[in-house]
Amino acid sequence: MSATLSTPSSGQPAVARPLTARVARYRTAYLWLIPTFALLLVFNYYPALSALYHSLFQWNGANIKLFVGVNHFVDLWHDPLWWESFTHLIILTVALVAINLTFPLGAAAMIFHLWNLRAAYFYRVLLVVPMVVPGLVILMIWMFIYSPNIGLLNQSLALLGLENLQRFWLGDFKLALYAIIFVGFPWVAGIGTLIYLAGFQAIPSELMDSAVIDGASTWQRLAFVELPMVLSQIKLVVILTVITAFQNFTIVLVMTNGGPGTKTLVPGLHLYKAAMAYNRMGYACAIGTVLFFLTLVLTYLNHRYLRSSVEFTGS
Amino acid sequence: MESRRHTLRHDLVIHVVLGFLAIVTFFPFVFLLISSFRPTVDFMHTFWGLPTAPEWANYRDAWTVISPYMLNSLIVSGVSMIGVLAIASVSAFVFARFRFPGREVLFMAILALLMIPSILTLIPAFLLVKDLNLINTYWALILPYIAGGQVFAIFILRSFIASLPEELFEASRLDGASTFQMFRHIALPLSKPMLITVAIMNVLATWNDYIWPLVTIPSQKLWTISLGIVSFGSQYGGLERWGPMFAGYVIASVPLIVLFTLTMRYFIAGLTSGAIKA
Numbered sequence: 366m367s368a369t370l371s372t373p374s375s376g377q378p379a380v381a382r383p384l385t386a387r388v389a390r391y392r393t394a395y396l397w398l399i400p401t402f403a404l405l406l407v408f409n410y411y412p413a414l415s416a417l418y419h420s421l422f423q424w425n426g427a428n429i430k431l432f433v434g435v436n437h438f439v440d441l442w443h444d445p446l447w448w449e450s451f452t453h454l455i456i457l458t459v460a461l462v463a464i465n466l467t468f469p470l471g472a473a474a475m476i477f478h479l480w481n482l483r484a485a486y487f488y489r490v491l492l493v494v495p496m497v498v499p500g501l502v503i504l505m506i507w508m509f510i511y512s513p514n515i516g517l518l519n520q521s522l523a524l525l526g527l528e529n530l531q532r533f534w535l536g537d538f539k540l541a542l543y544a545i546i547f548v549g550f551p552w553v554a555g556i557g558t559l560i561y562l563a564g565f566q567a568i569p570s571e572l573m574d575s576a577v578i579d580g581a582s583t584w585q586r587l588a589f590v591e592l593p594m595v596l597s598q599i600k601l602v603v604i605l606t607v608i609t610a611f612q613n614f615t616i617v618l619v620m621t622n623g624g625p626g627t628k629t630l631v632p633g634l635h636l637y638k639a640a641m642a643y644n645r646m647g648y649a650c651a652i653g654t655v656l657f658f659l660t661l662v663l664t665y666l667n668h669r670y671l672r673s674s675v676e677f678t679g680s
Numbered sequence: 681m682e683s684r685r686h687t688l689r690h691d692l693v694i695h696v697v698l699g700f701l702a703i704v705t706f707f708p709f710v711f712l713l714i715s716s717f718r719p720t721v722d723f724m725h726t727f728w729g730l731p732t733a734p735e736w737a738n739y740r741d742a743w744t745v746i747s748p749y750m751l752n753s754l755i756v757s758g759v760s761m762i763g764v765l766a767i768a769s770v771s772a773f774v775f776a777r778f779r780f781p782g783r784e785v786l787f788m789a790i791l792a793l794l795m796i797p798s799i800l801t802l803i804p805a806f807l808l809v810k811d812l813n814l815i816n817t818y819w820a821l822i823l824p825y826i827a828g829g830q831v832f833a834i835f836i837l838r839s840f841i842a843s844l845p846e847e848l849f850e851a852s853r854l855d856g857a858s859t860f861q862m863f864r865h866i867a868l869p870l871s872k873p874m875l876i877t878v879a880i881m882n883v884l885a886t887w888n889d890y891i892w893p894l895v896t897i898p899s900q901k902l903w904t905i906s907l908g909i910v911s912f913g914s915q916y917g918g919l920e921r922w923g924p925m926f927a928g929y930v931i932a933s934v935p936l937i938v939l940f941t942l943t944m945r946y947f948i949a950g951l952t953s954g955a956i957k958a
Contacts, residue, residue, distance in 0.1 A: 379703055383782070390778070390780070390859075391780040391781065393778075393859055394774050394778040394780040394783075395780070397770050397773075397774045398771055398772065398774055398786065399768045400770070400771075401771040401790070401834065402766055402786075404767070404823070404826060404827035404830070405790070405793065405827055405830075405831075406853050407795055407808070407823075407827070408805060408808075408823060408824045408827035408828065409796065409801065409827055409828065409831075411804070411808065412800075412801035412804035412805040413796050413800055413801050413804075415807075415808075416800045416801060416803065416804045417800075419804065419933045426803075426807045426810075446906045461729075468690075472698065472701060475694045475697060475698055476698070478689050478692075479694055480687040480691055481687050481688070484691065484695070488702070490944070491702055492705075493940075493944075494940075495705060495706075495709070495886065495939075496884070497933075497936040497937055497939075497940040498709065498933050498934055498936070498937075499887060499888055499905065499906065499909065499932055499936060500699075500888040500890075500906075501888065501890060501905075501909040501910060502909060502929045502932055502933055505909060505913045505929060505931060506708050506712055506909070506929070507708075508710070508913065508917075509712075509922075510708060512917075515724070515727070515920070516921065517708065517711065520727055520728075520939055524728070550704070550748060551701050551702050551704050551705060553705060554705050560708040577846055580704035580787045603933075608797065610796065611799070612798055612799035613799040614799075614891075615925060617853060618890075618891070619890070619910055631906055633799050636799065636802070636803070637802075639889070640802075641808075641895065646803055646807065649746055649803045650803060650804065653797075653799055653800040653801075653802070653803065654800065656796055656797060656800065657796070657799075660795075662794065664795065666880075
């Protein structure tokens with residue numbers, strides 16, 4: 366008995382180990398983290414700090430670097446192009462949030478309500494397939510849809526005898542921004558639908574059963590049980606949509622380059638042009654800084670005010 | 681039989697609505713595929729019909745233009761993906777399985793990067809890559825892709841590895857396994873579905889990226905597929921040569937579709953599992 370007790374066991378708790386062993390173990394941990402932090406320091410932390418710092422400088426990225434304090438932010442306040450691009454961003458963001466709260470959510474709810482589970486799986490796979498078509502190919506398809514002569518939209522209108530509705534969609538001063546919003550219609554094939562679906566599927570079945578026993582109709586179940594239970598997914602989709610809208614300008618750069626005129630200019634593209642076309646690196650950094658803080662504030666508000674009524678996910 | 685009819689009656693309205701949404705979603709893709717076989721002269725006459733005869737020359741023309749871009753993207757996305765998996769899995773393992781001073785702080789420092797928008801870092805990162813003389817090299821893409829891609833990967837893999845039962849690691853420790861052996865022979869094999877999900881999401885992101893290669897790769901020889909697609913579109917679109925243009929888009933979509941088909945099981949399971957939650 367006593368022999369077994371005195372036998373040193375390697376299953377001892379870590380605290381009982383000699384100090385040198387623990388330090389050696391720490392060293393492995395730190396050593397193994399070096400590649401991650403080396404790359405992050407160079408390519409993530411440094412550029413982020415550099416952007417904040419250089420927003421205070423007149424900077425051409427090379428030999429000219431003059432401290433100008435908050436002048437860039439004052440200039441931005443008086444920059445009509447900034448305000449125009451910002452207005453477009455607000456319109457785009459509101460529209461995209463509204464879209465993502467309806468079409469993908471509706472599609473996910475419908476898939477969830479199917480009794481035939483094989484059909485549900487089929488639709489789920491179907492809605493993932495367009496996600497693997499390269500994003501630029503999708504943009505080019507939409508450029509073809511909007512193309513004035515041979516475009517799918519104008520040709521469809523001709524087929525219906527509605528030639529008077531044909532437009533040069535992306536070149537129209539009034540319509541171009543809305544044409545951009547409409548890209549991706551009907552917006553059901555994407556990450557949003559999958560996130561919602563994951564939320565629906567995580568609802569405890571007892572909850573659904575008791576709603577049925579209480580005599581709730583399908584619509585009542587949707588409104589009072591299912592939607593409140595996927596609120597954290599709704600929150601996630603909203604914040605992902607806002608963040609994407611604030612920083613993604615590939616779509617306007619490729620489809621309209623901000624035009625016609627400046628009718629589809631967004632802040633991201635304004636930043637890009639300030640830097641790449643006019644070499645105003647400091648001003649570009651100031652725009653980036655403003656966008657960064659706006660994103661932070663919106664993320665915080667989303668977190669603070671779109672509260673889940675039931676916080677049960679535990680993550 | 682009765683219950684199946686009952687199910688169908690319940691599902692009917694949903695099938696109609698979802699079916700309609702699916703048709704609208706897929707119509708442009710189907711149109712693209714059919715038109716990629718259409719001779720250019722046919723475009724004005726048989727816009728809606730099937731091509732008179734499949735024009736294989738469209739694919740031959742498109743392939744010669746688009747294949748170098750595809751090769752560049754395969755190299756860049758492939759190397760970046762392997763780099764992300766290698767580095768992120770090691771760090772995720774450390775964060776999930778080690779106790780050491782500063783663990784929480786370091787992990788928060790990584791998580792905080794999810795809050796830094798790429799638009800903020802775009803210009804300084806470009807100037808940095810320029811100062812490092814990496815402009816017009818694969819490294820200008822690969823290194824930042826690995827650095828940025830690992831953040832989300834560490835986030836996902838850490839929680840997965842942390843959820844593995846401690847008994848597995850304890851047992852191998854008793855058998856005298858080294859830390860590296862535990863990582864290599866326990867953590868990695870068990871994380872396979874998550875590693876595949878991370879790999880695909882990473883390839884999707886780098887394959888689709890446009891702005892970063894646009895600013896760092898001026899030389900057309902090293903262009904990635906995204907740059908190639910856009911230039912190809914304006915080049916052929918300007919000449920109204922729609923056939924080769926559409927064939928090029930189809931070719932550009934093939935690698936991702938193949939990758940996706942091979943790994944769909946893991947990918948959909950990974951995406952809809954608890955890993956991605958608010």
